Amino acid sequence: MPALAASTRTRPATTYDCILLAGFGGPEGQDDVIPFLRNVTAGRGVPDERLEEVSHHYRHFGGVSPINQQNRDLKAALEGEIASRGLGLPVYWGNRFWAPYFADALRELHADGHRKVLVLVTTAFSSYSGCRAYREDLATALDEAGLTGELELDKIRQYFDHPGFVEPNVDAVRAGLRELEAAGKGEAPHVMFATHSIPSSAADASGPRETLPDGTPVPAGGGEEWHAGGGWYAAQQRAVSALIMERIADEFPDVPWSLVYQSRSGDPSVPWLEPDINLAIEALPESVTGLVVSPVGFVSDHMEVAWDLDNEALETAEGRGLPMVRVPTVGVDPAFVSGLIDLVEERHVTNAGDVPRARPALTEIGPWQDVCPTDCCLGRTAKPTIASAG
Numbered sequence: 001m002p003a004l005a006a007s008t009r010t011r012p013a014t015t016y017d018c019i020l021l022a023g024f025g026g027p028e029g030q031d032d033v034i035p036f037l038r039n040v041t042a043g044r045g046v047p048d049e050r051l052e053e054v055s056h057h058y059r060h061f062g063g064v065s066p067i068n069q070q071n072r073d074l075k076a077a078l079e080g081e082i083a084s085r086g087l088g089l090p091v092y093w094g095n096r097f098w099a100p101y102f103a104d105a106l107r108e109l110h111a112d113g114h115r116k117v118l119v120l121v122t123t124a125f126s127s128y129s130g131c132r133a134y135r136e137d138l139a140t141a142l143d144e145a146g147l148t149g150e151l152e153l154d155k156i157r158q159y160f161d162h163p164g165f166v167e168p169n170v171d172a173v174r175a176g177l178r179e180l181e182a183a184g185k186g187e188a189p190h191v192m193f194a195t196h197s198i199p200s201s202a203a204d205a206s207g208p209r210e211t212l213p214d215g216t217p218v219p220a221g222g223g224e225e226w227h228a229g230g231g232w233y234a235a236q237q238r239a240v241s242a243l244i245m246e247r248i249a250d251e252f253p254d255v256p257w258s259l260v261y262q263s264r265s266g267d268p269s270v271p272w273l274e275p276d277i278n279l280a281i282e283a284l285p286e287s288v289t290g291l292v293v294s295p296v297g298f299v300s301d302h303m304e305v306a307w308d309l310d311n312e313a314l315e316t317a318e319g320r321g322l323p324m325v326r327v328p329t330v331g332v333d334p335a336f337v338s339g340l341i342d343l344v345e346e347r348h349v350t351n352a353g354d355v356p357r358a359r360p361a362l363t364e365i366g367p368w369q370d371v372c373p374t375d376c377c378l379g380r381t382a383k384p385t386i387a388s389a390g
């Protein structure tokens, strides 16, 4: 392309012609609850008692998970940000486990004439459940919609340490500590970063096995701090949690904190990431005067937050007379929305072969890879995926 054309352009070349917001999905009424849970657990051997137990969480809220409305709100916010930047990229929305399903969204965007899709996943960290499963399910959905080979699907990088994800979390934790202080409980606070537990084997297999995002080989033996215990999934979470605490140290220095896990399921004899948040709350020293819980592992205040934190963890804290403030997830915070569109623009330029944009990353382990190697977050079986190398 002639240099003149590039220099006179006011917006980067449009490499993609639409965005697909890829969500988890959730039930929207009592009749949806069991079919939704069967979708989530299909082929995983999750016992009926567990489905029964989880169905109560949803039943308690009228069978409605807040997650779909949260994704509708995020879609609208992304559309607003795209319009304000003059990017002209329509946003479609599809889910892994509830309508609108991925295949519905792919059929819709294909019928509208789109062919090059940039997928934006509603999870920040790297794991089978948070990255690869979305990529596998999109490959399956392409097949189901008869569109394999018709559509090109790429995915923005996992954004755990992108400023758009980090800054709202920093603000939230800071506000939580101020709230404890205002309530007279800020003398000896503790901060917990809560994230979804996953099987330890899945955690160990999270992220790339052979090649780091910058192309260098993964060190043998996993001796590096970032790779010690829980693979990349836990390493990313440790790094982001530490960063958030560093960011608030000007106002709240030396506040003790911990990374804890929630919502474990499956066979109790199979090891999952620990400690569970409830046990961790019980184990806090008597001297702690107040607890701030930040659900850093999630991007919206969906059921895992509304139930497992706002009911269960809160009850545990109340049980020992400990004031607890659960602070919000990024949701539709303008900084998060704008950060996601920065990530879209970053990819636009990269793929156009134009001058690469800065790839902001606030921890040493980012910026995360744009394209996952084939062995990244590998599950039990290697299924076809979108957006992987080779």
Ligand SMILES: CC1=C(CCC(=O)O)c2cc3nc(cc4[nH]c(cc5[nH]c(cc1n2)c(C)c5CCC(=O)O)c(CCC(=O)O)c4C)C(CCC(=O)O)=C3C
Pocket: 024, 025, 026, 027, 037, 040, 041, 044, 046, 050, 051, 054, 065, 066, 067, 122, 123, 127, 129, 130, 196, 197, 198, 199, 263, 264, 265, 266, 297, 302, 303, 304
């Ligand atoms: C890492 C991770 C994320 C974060 C990344 C991401 O956001 O994707 C996440 C998010 C979510 N998980 C959710 C719900 C559920 N997760 C389940 C089961 C499981 N999650 C797992 C992991 C994760 N889950 C795992 C290893 C299982 C075990 C079974 C299996 O291997 O598949 C089950 C089945 C019942 C149970 O066992 O609890 C349910 C109902 C909802 C929707 C909430 C709402 O409705 O508002 C959301 C956003």
Ligand SMILES: [Fe+2]
Pocket: 196
């Ligand atoms: Fe889950």
